[in-house]
Structures are given as structure tokens and as C-alpha cells.
Amino acid sequence: MNTIRRLFASLLSSFRDLLPIFIVIAFFQMVVLQQPIPNLGSLLIGTILVLFGLSLFIEGLNLGLFPLGETMAWNFARKGSLSWLLLFAFALGFGTTVAEPALIKIAEEAAKIAANGGMIDDSIEAMHEYAQGLRYTVALSVGFAIVLGVLRIVKGWPVQYLIIGGYIGVVIMTAFAPKEIIGIAYDSGGVTTSTVTVPLVTALGVGLASSIKGRNPMTDGFGLIAFASLTPMIFVMFYGIML
Amino acid sequence: MTEGIIHFLNILVGTVLDILPIAAILFGFQIFVLRRPLKNAKEIGVGFLMVLFGLALFLEGLDLALFPLGELMASQLTSPELLNVPTTGETVQWHHYFWVYLFAASIGFSTTIAEPSLIAVAIKANQVSAGAISQWGLRIAVAIGVAIGISLGSYRIITGTPLHWYIIAGYVVVIFQTMVAPRTIIALAYDSGGVTTSTVTVPLVAALGIGLSSNIPGRNPLIDGFGLIAFASLFPIMSVMAYAQLSEWRSR
Numbered sequence: 346m347n348t349i350r351r352l353f354a355s356l357l358s359s360f361r362d363l364l365p366i367f368i369v370i371a372f373f374q375m376v377v378l379q380q381p382i383p384n385l386g387s388l389l390i391g392t393i394l395v396l397f398g399l400s401l402f403i404e405g406l407n408l409g410l411f412p413l414g415e416t417m418a419w420n421f422a423r424k425g426s427l428s429w430l431l432l433f434a435f436a437l438g439f440g441t442t443v444a445e446p447a448l449i450k451i452a453e454e455a456a457k458i459a460a461n462g463g464m465i466d467d468s469i470e471a472m473h474e475y476a477q478g479l480r481y482t483v484a485l486s487v488g489f490a491i492v493l494g495v496l497r498i499v500k501g502w503p504v505q506y507l508i509i510g511g512y513i514g515v516v517i518m519t520a521f522a523p524k525e526i527i528g529i530a531y532d533s534g535g536v537t538t539s540t541v542t543v544p545l546v547t548a549l550g551v552g553l554a555s556s557i558k559g560r561n562p563m564t565d566g567f568g569l570i571a572f573a574s575l576t577p578m579i580f581v582m583f584y585g586i587m588l
Numbered sequence: 589m590t591e592g593i594i595h596f597l598n599i600l601v602g603t604v605l606d607i608l609p610i611a612a613i614l615f616g617f618q619i620f621v622l623r624r625p626l627k628n629a630k631e632i633g634v635g636f637l638m639v640l641f642g643l644a645l646f647l648e649g650l651d652l653a654l655f656p657l658g659e660l661m662a663s664q665l666t667s668p669e670l671l672n673v674p675t676t677g678e679t680v681q682w683h684h685y686f687w688v689y690l691f692a693a694s695i696g697f698s699t700t701i702a703e704p705s706l707i708a709v710a711i712k713a714n715q716v717s718a719g720a721i722s723q724w725g726l727r728i729a730v731a732i733g734v735a736i737g738i739s740l741g742s743y744r745i746i747t748g749t750p751l752h753w754y755i756i757a758g759y760v761v762v763i764f765q766t767m768v769a770p771r772t773i774i775a776l777a778y779d780s781g782g783v784t785t786s787t788v789t790v791p792l793v794a795a796l797g798i799g800l801s802s803n804i805p806g807r808n809p810l811i812d813g814f815g816l817i818a819f820a821s822l823f824p825i826m827s828v829m830a831y832a833q834l835s836e837w838r839s840r
Contacts (some may be wrong), residue, residue, distance in 0.1 A: 362707065365698035366654060366788075371662055372694075377687055383657070391653025401642030402704050405709075409635015411712070412628065413614060420622040433617050440609040442739045443791045446602065447638045447790060504775045512759045519752045528751055528814030535785035535817040540643060541607055541704035543783050545614075547712050562716045567775035570709075574782030574821055 414548025438491035486580035526585030733827030741819035
């Protein structure tokens with residue numbers, strides 16, 4: 346009984362999360378475009394899947410990802426080895442980014458732009474090579490970002506100086522980067538952090554900040570995602586300059 | 589029906605492949621480096637599977653219900669016929685695109701509210717702040733930021749002004765806000781820029797960018813279509829800091 350009630354409650358809250366999208370789509374479809382809503386059947390099935398999916402995801406988050414991230418943070422703090430922690434941070438950043446589907450897609454787009462602009466040969470091999478290089482560049486930059494962010498939590502550096510430093514880096518790179526790459530570079534910052542990475546990395550940061558004496562989970566625990574979305578911009582523009 | 593199942597299996601495999609490296613790294617370090625048995629290993633395993641299936645179902649449902657319609661809508665709303673934009677001769681005027689701005693803002697807002705990773709961060713921020721930051725407060729603040737960001741980004745594509753001036757100006761505002769905002773919110777505000785753009789937002793926003801830049805004369809979708817995501821990750825930083833500032837003033 347309890348489980349059913351809980352399932353119902355979590356479905357209801359997923360419904361509330363998704364309601365705005367349905368209102369927006371229905372409004373534009375019927376009022377602005379003045380067309381009927383096509384494929385009502387698949388729309389209905391899809392909606393049910395989305396509701397169940399979101400509910401499962403959030404339950405699993407609380408049961409699996411959050412505790413795992415926090416337990417590992419505590420264990421690393423107890424082990425007391427900074428180099429293992431930093432290696433873990435790098436692996437997590439690099440490993441979760443390099444296979445990210447959104448990144449693969451954007452790297453292919455970037456290769457097309459580069460070929461169009463005459464920066465590389467207009468051949469499939471050259472474009473493939475360019476896209477691969479870009480993917481590894483972004484993955485490296487995210488690995489670097491998580492290392493830097495974890496180091497910041499351990500040392501207790503204020504987040505804003507590092508972020509502002511990053512902004513200055515972006516501005517300087519923008520001045521030198523080829524015009525075609527700037528849009529891609531700016532967008533690559535946003536796409537790197539996937540739906541699985543975000544809760545894990547957040548739990549890791551908060552867990553670390555709570556397990557280290559003198560750190561505040563609120564001011565020190567957050568910020569890892571911010572680094573992971575800033576460094577790719579700089580690295581991708583650097584990649585554009587080098588080629 | 590079988591077609592649907594195959595499609596779902598494809599998505600499931602994709603999700604597994606997406607999560608596999610993460611799981612390998614986590615369990616590898618847990619087993620070989622930390623060498624500590626996990627206290628509630630079984631629960632964590634179940635939770636992992638729930639995340640996996642949940643995400644696959646979620647994506648499948650979006651593919652079935654929302655994405656086709658939303659993407660079609662993005663291209664229809666940007667077409668010159670609907671907007672009554674003169675197609676020949678004179679240059680495009682930015683104010684012809686009223687529906688585009690409204691669509692950009694509302695799709696930015698609504699997809700952000702549904703974004704699973706933002707829900708995750710909101711849950712965590714609520715726990716860590718001992719309830720001082722409300723989940724809905726944070727999510728609505730971020731969604732307002734994304735809404736403003738995407739419509740301003742659309743304005744930029746329509747006018748063809750250079751992306752980097754907007755972003756640099758945004759940085760200046762963020763730096764100024766950082767100096768006056770309550771210290772506890774700063775890291776969270778920076779984070780909320782990165783979490784907003786994932787599963788739900790990116791496909792629809794990308795479709796809007798491509799639709800706009802292919803329908804406006806003189807814009808190249810390969811170059812001008814980009815940049816919306818960058819706006820969507822910059823403006824929530826401002827709106828979250830503004831939200832914290834307002835709550836602080838109100839509580840005084």
C-alpha cells in the first residue's frame with residue numbers, strides 16, 4: 346500500500362514537472378499555428394513513458410547515485426590520499442564526457458563547419474579526424490575541470506576567483522580564435538554535463554565538502570559543474586587556433 | 589508495436605553505453621583503490637538500474653511525444669510565411685519575429701522545469717541548505733534565466749550581431765553580481781548555468797537555432813545556428829543570483 350501511494354505521489358510530481366511543456370506545445374500548435382495535434386495516440390503513450398521514466402530516475406537518484414557519490418567522497422577523505430582523489434576526479438570527468446552523445450554530435454557539426462570554412466580538407470577522413478580531436482579535447486578539458494574543482498574544495502579556494510579567471514581566459518581566447526569556431530566553443534560548455542554526470546558530480550562535491558573539516562557544503566560543495574562547463578570553451582577555442 | 593520495442597531497445601542500449609564508462613570508473617575505484625565494501629551495495633545497485641531504465645523510458649517518451657512536434661514547430665514558427673515577413677528586398681526587421689521570441693522564452697522555461705539534472709541539483713541544494721533554498725524557487729529562477737537567454741539568443745540570430753559581445757557583456761554582469769550576492773549562493777549559481785542544458789532542452793533549442801538561421805536571409809545555419817546553448821547556460825547564473833539577492837532583501 347505504501348509503495349503504491351509513493352509511486353502515485355512521484356508520478357504526480359513528475360506530471361507537474363512536465364505540465365509546462367505540454368501547455369506550451371498545445372498553445373503554439375492550436376492557437377498560433379492553428380493546426381490539430383497530430384498522432385494523439387503516440388503522444389499519449391509517449392507522455393506515459395516520460396512520466397514513468399522521470400519518476401524512476403528520481404527515485405533511483407535518491408537510492409543509488411546520491412549515496413554512491415557521497416559514500417565515495419567520504420571514503421576518499423578517510424583514505425587521505427590526494428593523488429588518488431585527483432586521479433579519480435580526472436577519470437570521472439574524462440570518462441563521462443568522451444562518450445557523451447551530445448558531444449559526439451556537436452563535434453561532427455564542428456567538423457562540417459571547419460571543412461566549409463576551408464580550415465581542414467573537405468574529405469571524410471579529415472572531418473573524422475577533426476571531430477575525434479575535438480571530442481578528446483573537450484573530454485580532457487572536463488577531466489581537468491573536475492581535478493581543479495576537487496582541488497579547490499580540498500584547499501578551500503573561493504570559487505569566484507577561479508571562475509572569473511576562466512572568464513578572462515574565454516575573452517582572451519575569443520580574440521584569437523577563428524570566427525567559425527566561436528559559436529561551437531561557447532555551446533560546447535553547455536552540452537558536456539549529462540543527466541547522469543550532474544547528480545554524481547554534485548554528490549561528490551557536497552560529500553567532499555562535508556567530510557573535510559572547515560569546508561562548508563553550501564559554499565564549497567557546489568561549483569564542480571561550473572568548472573566543467575567553462576573549461577571546454579577555452580580548450581575548444583585553443584584547438585581551433587592550433588589547427 | 590515491434591518497431592516501437594526495437595526503438596526502445598536501441599535507446600536502452602545507448603543509455604547503457606552512456607553509463608557504462610561511469611559505472612566502470614566508480615566501481616573500479618571503489619573496488620581497487622578504496623577497497624571498502626559499500627554499506628548498502630544492493631540498494632545502490634537497484635538505484636543505478638532505476639536511473640538507467642528511467643532515463644531510457646524518459647528519452648523514449650520524449651522521442652515519441654515531444655521532440656517531433658517541438659522540432660516541427662520550431663521550423664514552422666520561424667518560416668517567413670507565418671511571420672508575415674517580407675521575403676524580398678528590404679532587410680529583416682527584428683520586431684517581425686514576435687512569435688519566435690515568445691516561443692523561445694516559453695520553450696526555454698518549460699523544458700528547464702522538466703530537466704532531470706536540474707531537479708537533481710535542486711534536491712541536493714535543498715538538503716544542503718537545510719531547506720533555505722526551495723526546490724521550486726531554484727528551478728523557477730533557473731527557468732526564467734533560460735527563458736530570457738533563449739529569447740535574447742534568438743534576437744541575436746535574427747539581427748546577426750556577433751555572439752561574443754553578448755557573452756562578454758554577460759560576464760561583466762555576472763562578475764558585478766558576484767560582488768554583491770550572498771556568498772552562499774555563488775557556487776550554486778555558477779553550477780546552475782551548466783546543468784540547465786541537457787536531455788530535454790538541447791534538442792528543442794538546437795532545432796530552434798537551426799530553423800531560425802536557415803529561414804533568415806544572410807544567416808548560415810552552420811555558423812549562426814550555434815550560440816543559443818551558450819545563452820541558456822549564462823543567464824541562469826544571473827537569475828539565480830538575483831533570486832538569492834531578492835530573498836535576502838525580503839527577509840530583512
